[in-house]
Amino acid sequence: MPETRFxxxxxxxxxxxxxxPPARVISAALTALEQQGLTxxxxxxxxxxxPVGPSNRAYANAAAIISTGLRxxxxxxxxxxxxxxxxxxxxxxWSRRVLDLDIILWSEGAxxxxxxxxxxxxxxxxxxxxxxxxxxxxxPKWRDPVTxxxxxxxxxxxxx
Numbered sequence: 237m238p239e240t241r242f243x244x245x246x247x248x249x250x251x252x253x254x255x256x257p258p259a260r261v262i263s264a265a266l267t268a269l270e271q272q273g274l275t276x277x278x279x280x281x282x283x284x285x286x287p288v289g290p291s292n293r294a295y296a297n298a299a300a301i302i303s304t305g306l307r308x309x310x311x312x313x314x315x316x317x318x319x320x321x322x323x324x325x326x327x328x329x330w331s332r333r334v335l336d337l338d339i340i341l342w343s344e345g346a347x348x349x350x351x352x353x354x355x356x357x358x359x360x361x362x363x364x365x366x367x368x369x370x371x372x373x374x375x376p377k378w379r380d381p382v383t384x385x386x387x388x389x390x391x392x393x394x395x396x
Contacts, residue, residue, distance in 0.1 A: 241343040247336040258296035280370035299370035
């Protein structure tokens with residue numbers, strides 16, 4: 237498959253034994269992406285955000301545009317393996333985690349698969365300021381293939 241681009245959301249709300257606090261985990265994750273053969277074309281500043289769900293820990297969040305020849309399902313498998321090298325997710329969904337990597341958008345449009353389960357665009361991206369704000373910083377003109385709106389337009393409608 238030829239090289240395509242993906243918009244990836246990065247999040248952390250748990251200290252890593254080697255990398256330190258969540259903001260440094262984000263930085264280490266960007267390095268890990270490149271070490272796995274992905275080209276990081278651009279990345280946002282890291283911001284602090286309130287947790288969603290039962291966690292009480294603040295998150296460090298960022299976004300990156302990457303280039304790869306992998307298909308979306310192959311990329312998801314690679315991202316999950318990177319997450320697991322940073323530490324396992326404990327407890328229920330939205331609980332504390334060292335690293336969370338989500339595929340938000342793909343330059344080729346929409347995508348859906350059951351094994352592994354993956355939907356692009358990410359189903360919650362339009363609702364999450366902690367995804368939209370860093371995404372708008374680096375990919376304001378990328379379009380949501382479902383709504384046709386740009387990331388900047390979606391972020392503006394959320395008051396960001």
